[in-house]
Amino acid sequence: MATAGRQRVAIFGSSVDPPTGTGGHLGLVSFLASKFDGVLVLPVYEHIFDSKRSRLAPFEHRVEMAKRCFAGVEGKVEVSLVEKEVAQLVEAGQRVGTYDVLEHLRKIPENKNRDFVLALGGDTFADIVAGKWKNGNEILASTEIAVISRPGVAATEYDPSKVKGVCFYEMPRASDVSSTAAREACAVGDEETLAKHLHPDVVAYIKANKLYGYGHEAENAEAPAPIDAT
Template sequence: MVVWHETIALFGGSFDPPHLGHLEAVKGLFTKPGIKKVILVPSANPPFKKNLTPINHRLKMIELSFLSAVNKNLFSKIEIDLCEVKRAELTKKPSYTYDTLLELKQVYSPEKNNLAFVIGTDQLEDMQSWHRFPEILQLSHWIILLRKPDGESKARKILQTWETQGLVQNKNNNIENDLWSLMCKQTYLKLVTTHAPLISSTEIRKHIAKSGTLPANTLHDDVVTYIKAHKLYGTS
């Protein structure tokens, strides 16, 4: 079984830009399922995204959002790992989660099985198209963040399909159970409801492109200041 208070959660993303939804989702992980630490893993060259903001800007915004004075209680619990950025500089190839998990398992959990990769329901829906699926399921535990109104129902429907394919098994054969064992029987998938606001980096960029202004109540104040100072995303 998983010992969540000893588990390190890997929270990947393009963070372009990092928003309050990201921040609240990460904060919530320390309460439910109650993990030990979060490693933020910024994407360098994701296979399905193009024209990312340069990593120096995204990294600075991540630091401002997650490691600011306002969130100083998170200092010791959150780290940033640039493995995907460094790998992209060397290989110029797409950043695959499979490769990231292999690398970070050696760094943070070479002898223990205490890594969990965090994704949302949308990513869960697309996961069968991921590089090295379903082998990737064996590399870590998985935390699926469920956002209202329909995140939970979507996730359960997907997992029921996976169960018929022999990829997962619901613990205790109870569909209301939020813990599923994966095919290798050594990693688990947990459904976790998040109260993070429904904010999208894509929608933020679209709003800026259309109006030239930043949408209210979506970004940390220091990130807003940084975006304006560097005229990112077409801000004036």
């Protein structure tokens, strides 16, 4: 529980490319909203892995899809542009890490009464404890972590003297949905799969903006065959 006059706000960072429905991102954000005073969703501005960076849908589109996906969640959910803001402040070519984003958030006057809690999956928490994150030790020392795991998954061991705080939550098992499957369904116009993986408002946005190749399959099918001039 938050101390008097303060709010505990969960931070959920994701590429949301696109954000998935109740069995995925929407279910997780709804779960966090039920446990904290608010949820701050941070769409990734640039992917940390070069191989995935170029394939991301434009940041502005992913922000808009996230807003539509989480609009109906009970509780205070905000979709933040902070990763883009931080990227524009740092030296050109320098990678923006989670620690940079957290420090930036704490300096914003409107956040003076907010205590941020970084929401991570079990595997991601294991990575940060193992030292695989940039400024991972600084994050653990300065920020409380909420580890969201599936029932029956063993918790990662950690050194309590090196962390500000860790709380573990078991989230009910979600259905088998993924952003990858949604993108693949867009490319072939698979309406049934899209309905399974995404919120209807997200599907409508994708169609309107022809993201992930949606509509291209039909355009190609309708294109006339080239004339053989031989």
